[in-house]
Amino acid sequence: MYKIYTTKYINIISFLCSIIIFALVYIIGKQVMVFDYIPSILDVGKQDIINVEFTNNVNQNQAQNVVTNNETQSQWFLEIPRIFLEANISEGTTKEVMDVDIGHFEESSKTTGNVCLAAHNRGYPVNYFENLKMLREGDIIHYTYHEFTKEYVITENTIIQDTDWTYLEQTEDNVITLITCVENEPEYRRCVRAIEKL
Numbered sequence: 001m002y003k004i005y006t007t008k009y010i011n012i013i014s015f016l017c018s019i020i021i022f023a024l025v026y027i028i029g030k031q032v033m034v035f036d037y038i039p040s041i042l043d044v045g046k047q048d049i050i051n052v053e054f055t056n057n058v059n060q061n062q063a064q065n066v067v068t069n070n071e072t073q074s075q076w077f078l079e080i081p082r083i084f085l086e087a088n089i090s091e092g093t094t095k096e097v098m099d100v101d102i103g104h105f106e107e108s109s110k111t112t113g114n115v116c117l118a119a120h121n122r123g124y125p126v127n128y129f130e131n132l133k134m135l136r137e138g139d140i141i142h143y144t145y146h147e148f149t150k151e152y153v154i155t156e157n158t159i160i161q162d163t164d165w166t167y168l169e170q171t172e173d174n175v176i177t178l179i180t181c182v183e184n185e186p187e188y189r190r191c192v193r194a195i196e197k198l
Contacts, residue, residue, distance in 0.1 A: 078102055078117065079142040083131040089145075093118045099125045105168055110145050114171040121180040121190075129180035132157070132192050141194045143176055152176045152194035160191045167191050 076089045093103035098120050108116035119129040141152040152175070159182060160167065167177050174196035182188040 076104075076145050078144075080135070080139070081142075082136075082139040083134055085128060085131070087119070087126075087128045089117060095124075101126075102128050108168060108177075109170070111148050112174055114169065115143060115176045116168045116179065117176070118179045122183065129178060129190075132178060132180055132190050135192055139194075140197070141176055141178075150174065150176075151197045153197045154192060154194040156191075156193045158191050158193075159188050162187050162189050164189075167193065 077087060078089055079086050088101045089104050090097050090101040091104050091106060093105055097103045098118065102117050102119045104110065105116035105118065108114055120127045121130040121132065135154055135157050137154055137156065139154045141154065143150050143152065167179070176194050178192040178194075180190050182190050
């Protein structure tokens with residue numbers, strides 16, 4: 001016994017099928033686009049630049065203008081090849097400073113002893129220290145302050161209490177200390193310490 005389908009019934013089924021196909025194509029297309037921009041951990045060390053995401057009311061053109069007009073450009077900056085980081089440094093560790101550059105703890109040295117720096121790691125216009133957790137002992141850090149340049153070798157990458165200021169104290173050795181937050185753990189900080197390469 002055959003069932004007779006009306007034109008209206010066939011049109012409804014066709015319309016629903018079209019919606020389902022369109023939704024699948026859209027979802028698959030979005031996933032492909034997202035996966036294209038997720039860096040693989042295996043690709044670390046293979047890229048030439050670090051990608052910085054600009055959000056909120058600061059767009060990429062505005063941020064580029066800030067860097068271009070910043071007189072500290074190429075005079076005070078940090079490079080970490082392992083995580084493709086190249087960024088300018090500015091005095092202070094306020095949110096306003098770290099929304100544009102890496103911040104320098106004002107009480108610390110700029111050349112000899114303990115050079116202490118801080119930056120955001122997520123959720124801000126720039127998050128220069130987002131990949132500090134990937135650094136290992138033996139990785140290299142390049143630091144430049146005007147004509148003063150040093151190369152440091154990482155000796156430790158650790159988690160400390162947010163009340164632990166001992167890593168910011170002056171040292172006899174020439175070291176550099178990088179501080180950032182720990183994701184979802186506001187009472188802790190990530191601390192990377194490196195010593196001058198002789």
